[in-house]
Amino acid sequence: MTHCLFKKKFIITVMKKIIFIISFFISTVSFADQNMKIGSKGNINDVSRVIKVKMFDNYYEPNYFNIKAGETIKFEVENVGELVHEFNIANKMMHMKHQPEMAKMVENEILLADSIDKEKMKKMAKMDKAMGHSHSNSVLLAPKEKEDIIWKFDNAVNIEIACNVPGHYQVGMIAKVDIN
Numbered sequence: 577m578t579h580c581l582f583k584k585k586f587i588i589t590v591m592k593k594i595i596f597i598i599s600f601f602i603s604t605v606s607f608a609d610q611n612m613k614i615g616s617k618g619n620i621n622d623v624s625r626v627i628k629v630k631m632f633d634n635y636y637e638p639n640y641f642n643i644k645a646g647e648t649i650k651f652e653v654e655n656v657g658e659l660v661h662e663f664n665i666a667n668k669m670m671h672m673k674h675q676p677e678m679a680k681m682v683e684n685e686i687l688l689a690d691s692i693d694k695e696k697m698k699k700m701a702k703m704d705k706a707m708g709h710s711h712s713n714s715v716l717l718a719p720k721e722k723e724d725i726i727w728k729f730d731n732a733v734n735i736e737i738a739c740n741v742p743g744h745y746q747v748g749m750i751a752k753v754d755i756n
């Protein structure tokens with residue numbers, strides 16, 4: 577009887593371990609996969625093309641990019657609108673994940689409709705890294721601000737360049753990217 581119970585416990589422990597290993601493996605794979613899909617931060621020496629992008633309320637100009645796989649692009653992004661906008665190179669799933677972070681920045685009054693409180697941003701980022709909005713795949717600009725972003729596109733699929741300021745993605749502030 578006790579022997580049987582021990583065996584049962586042993587089997588459960590082994591099964592738990594297997595589940596843990598499998599789930600760890602799955603999460604690692606999907607994370608790597610997610611990153612591979614969008615490319616990586618580019619090197620200035622590899623830039624093959626410079627594209628000027630203007631951000632209006634609430635659209636990009638141009639709003640379509642045709643890119644060769646492996647190409648490194650320097651985007652010179654300028655916010656010519658009257659609202660804060662983001663230029664974020666990602667896939668749909670990543671945009672969905674990023675939107676609550678942006679909403680939290682609005683809640684904390686870091687992100688205002690037409691300005692960014694950079695002092696508050698620094699302070700809050702010490703407690704919550706997400707509030708720092710420091711991502712190599714995106715720039716967040718107040719009106720009249722400019723910033724470059726260098727990106728190396730791999731054989732990525734389903735890339736969208738979009739703005740995750742609350743409400744902007746929903747009204748279609750999305751640029752299509754074709755990679756071939």
Ligand SMILES: [Cu+2]
Nearest residue numbers: 661739741744
């Ligand atoms: Cu926007």
